[in-house]
Amino acid sequence: MKNLFLSAAIVLGGLTSFASTSPISNTIVKTISIQEEYTEIKVVELPTAVTDALKKAYPDAVLTKAYKNAKSEYKLDVTVGDKVGSLYANADGSWIKK
Template sequence: MKKLILSVAILTCGMSTFALCNNMTPNAEITITMNEEFKEISLDKLPEAVIKAVKKDFATATISKAYVNSSEQYKLLITVEKSESTFYIDKDGNWLEEDSIKG
């Protein structure tokens, strides 16, 4: 009788583990935006307003690479204190959010 009760208890525990849902959903949403319409340009072709905006807001920064799209919006790779970041700016020196870039 003890073996029967022990067997039933083991089977019940074993079957209950299959009933548990293990649906784990990620907490963070990952969004990848590809802006393939940008073409690389040389740094000397950047408008003066863009260069002034970078110097004003990032005094110790250097522009590593520059890209432009058909709407004259610029994608800049800027190095600040050994860390490289991507920024977007228009031809008048106004900073842009990545999702406001025109195709």
């Protein structure tokens, strides 16, 4: 009889450890988006390497606006047919993915 009570106590004691709940932890993730400042410049102020690269890569593109940032990177607003988009280039005319 003692063995029966002892085994029941051990089994019930073992089950309580599985029934316990673990504490909930909330993780907060902050995302910071850094947007580079581009200032508008005249299209004629673009380096010839950039305009040549644009003509070579997109011969039908119409350059509408140009922007420059502090790193001498250029943002070009272009229109090709009915599509409007922005391209990014270095001063040497190589394209930048953004």
